[in-house]
Amino acid sequence: MQAASCAKSDAEIRAVARRLRHDIRDGNWRDLTTGQAPGSVQGNLVVLPAADAADFEQYCARNPRPCPLIAMSAPGDPHMPALGADIDLRTDLPCYRVFENGVEVAETHDISGYWRDDLVAFVLGCSYSFEAALTRAGLSLRHIEQGVKVPLYMTDIATEPSGAFRGPMVVSMRPFAPADAIRAIEITARFPDLHGAPVHFGNPALIGIADIDAPWSGAPPVIGVDEVPLFWACGVTPQVAVTRARPALCITHKPGHMLITDRLDAEFFGTTESRETGVS
Amino acid sequence: MQAASCAKSDAEIRAVARRLRHDIRDGNWRDLTTGQAPGSVQGNLVVLPAADAADFEQYCARNPRPCPLIAMSAPGDPHMPALGADIDLRTDLPCYRVFENGVEVAETHDISGYWRDDLVAFVLGCSYSFEAALTRAGLSLRHIEQGVKVPLYMTDIATEPSGAFRGPMVVSMRPFAPADAIRAIEITARFPDLHGAPVHFGNPALIGIADIDAPWSGAPPVIGVDEVPLFWACGVTPQVAVTRARPALCITHKPGHMLITDRLDAEFFGTTESRETGVS
Numbered sequence: 058m059q060a061a062s063c064a065k066s067d068a069e070i071r072a073v074a075r076r077l078r079h080d081i082r083d084g085n086w087r088d089l090t091t092g093q094a095p096g097s098v099q100g101n102l103v104v105l106p107a108a109d110a111a112d113f114e115q116y117c118a119r120n121p122r123p124c125p126l127i128a129m130s131a132p133g134d135p136h137m138p139a140l141g142a143d144i145d146l147r148t149d150l151p152c153y154r155v156f157e158n159g160v161e162v163a164e165t166h167d168i169s170g171y172w173r174d175d176l177v178a179f180v181l182g183c184s185y186s187f188e189a190a191l192t193r194a195g196l197s198l199r200h201i202e203q204g205v206k207v208p209l210y211m212t213d214i215a216t217e218p219s220g221a222f223r224g225p226m227v228v229s230m231r232p233f234a235p236a237d238a239i240r241a242i243e244i245t246a247r248f249p250d251l252h253g254a255p256v257h258f259g260n261p262a263l264i265g266i267a268d269i270d271a272p273w274s275g276a277p278p279v280i281g282v283d284e285v286p287l288f289w290a291c292g293v294t295p296q297v298a299v300t301r302a303r304p305a306l307c308i309t310h311k312p313g314h315m316l317i318t319d320r321l322d323a324e325f326f327g328t329t330e331s332r333e334t335g336v337s
Numbered sequence: 338m339q340a341a342s343c344a345k346s347d348a349e350i351r352a353v354a355r356r357l358r359h360d361i362r363d364g365n366w367r368d369l370t371t372g373q374a375p376g377s378v379q380g381n382l383v384v385l386p387a388a389d390a391a392d393f394e395q396y397c398a399r400n401p402r403p404c405p406l407i408a409m410s411a412p413g414d415p416h417m418p419a420l421g422a423d424i425d426l427r428t429d430l431p432c433y434r435v436f437e438n439g440v441e442v443a444e445t446h447d448i449s450g451y452w453r454d455d456l457v458a459f460v461l462g463c464s465y466s467f468e469a470a471l472t473r474a475g476l477s478l479r480h481i482e483q484g485v486k487v488p489l490y491m492t493d494i495a496t497e498p499s500g501a502f503r504g505p506m507v508v509s510m511r512p513f514a515p516a517d518a519i520r521a522i523e524i525t526a527r528f529p530d531l532h533g534a535p536v537h538f539g540n541p542a543l544i545g546i547a548d549i550d551a552p553w554s555g556a557p558p559v560i561g562v563d564e565v566p567l568f569w570a571c572g573v574t575p576q577v578a579v580t581r582a583r584p585a586l587c588i589t590h591k592p593g594h595m596l597i598t599d600r601l602d603a604e605f606f607g608t609t610e611s612r613e614t615g616v617s
Binding site: 240254257259283 | 515516518519520522523526534535536537538539540543563565
């Protein structure tokens with residue numbers, strides 16, 4: 058494990074994660090979690106009524122690249138022991154968005170008032186973890202260099218529908234020189250639970266992106282003359298599907314305001330790496 | 338192992354390889370081995386005097402992408418039991434080239450007359466094996482579709498020198514649509530002993546290739562408008578280094594006229610796959 062060469066021990070990494078999660082729970086941290094608790098897995102949250110849960114679970118299973126489901130709660134249970142013994146999904150994210158029939162009705166720091174006995178929570182893998190792997194491999198990520206949000210694009214790649222859940226794949230873009238692009242593909246291919254390898258590179262028009270300088274979200278990119286844009290399936294894809302499906306109730310994290318888990322990036326990578334090898 | 342789904346058993350694959358090797362030994366096969374004995378590893382041969390062997394071994398170690406050394410003989414020993422119990426390197430390749438002081442002096446089907454007690458044989462991995470892995474994954478290889486030799490290019494990427502061995506990296510090129518290119522990178526990255534992932538893709542000028550339509554060897558490529566050229570380090574690289582080093586004696590296979598081994602592609606992949614996982 059490369060993690061051995063890091064200065065921090067696993068216990069120290071977990072202690073930082075728990076401290077941040079407790080600060081969030083106590084209302085002392087309401088900011089982005091980007092770059093916080095390095096080495097810990099952060100997750101995307103989607104909460105749905107049990108009536109919609111089976112379809113959404115199937116939607117994730119059919120679209121593992123954009124929707125890498127890493128944990129799912131029992132109906133009505135706001136805890137998620139697989140990702141941290143003390144996690145309470147009602148209070149442990151810095152900011153939530155609440156949708157009723159597909160329309161946002163609230164942005165809040167605590168969803169205790171919305172919680173119901175039939176709600177099921179899904180936590181999906183997040184690109185922060187694979188970005189950590191790229192950084193550890195010595196690759197430089199442009200949006201991090203520039204201190205901006207990674208650019209996201211709506212594509213014409215259709216996801217595989219399940220029930221009312223359907224819609225286009227959203228992708229994130231990171232530019233690299235070709236040799237680094239090859240390394241980035243090699244590395245992310247090992248982590249199928251964290252979006253895996255890119256879905257496309259090069260000509261953006263081939264996946265329905267008309268203008269790479271006009272991202273759907275995030276800052277317009279800076280791409281060097283000898284660089285190539287690489288496009289990865291993005292965890293915003295299921296949020297788009299959920300918004301379009303218009304379930305009676307849906308709660309998500311606010312983008313960038315993630316669930317901090319007790320799982321380590323390194324531990325997680327190890328798991329998926331073994332799995333990948335077994336699968337091939 | 339995917340090989341389980343192939344029609345042929347391991348024993349059948351090995352029997353075909355042995356039959357071909359014996360036909361070659363008996364003078365009944367003097368053609369290219371391209372596409373023959375599918376499922377068996379084929380190897381590049383370099384034979385040098387012991388005085389040059391340590392430098393060349395180090396050259397391979399310093400340049401594992403173009404020079405993936407898979408076996409090396411003891412001085413004077415024309416056998417290579419690691420790759421096949423009965424292999425005799427003096428007779429078991431369909432065609433050899435003999436160089437004295439860097440100048441080709443003979444093309445022959447039997448090097449028994451040139452063999453000396455101080456000769457050391459090196460067998461290097463060959464892209465035929467990784468092409469088999471790409472084909473098994475459902476990717477189509479243009480030069481195979483078209484029945485021509487894969488195009489090779491001289492680059493301005495310098496190899497790491499060792500003693501008199503030095504020179505530019507030679508690359509082979511295979512074009513793919515982006516999604517297939519990503520798969521091809523994923524797959525070949527798992528096999529570091531078979532040239533590994535590409536060294537470059539896209540703009541050929543970035544690695545010193547002035548005109549992609551004028552390969553150094555092989556047929557001019559056909560590249561679709563939405564396709565991207567991928568460039569892999571090529572096993573011809575050490576032949577170039579050897580020719581430039583001008584050793585007193587050097588014997589190589591004639592391009593395309595390879596050593597047929599008893600090693601299976603699948604077995605070989607398994608080994609390197611585990612190694613890759615361990616290393617990462």
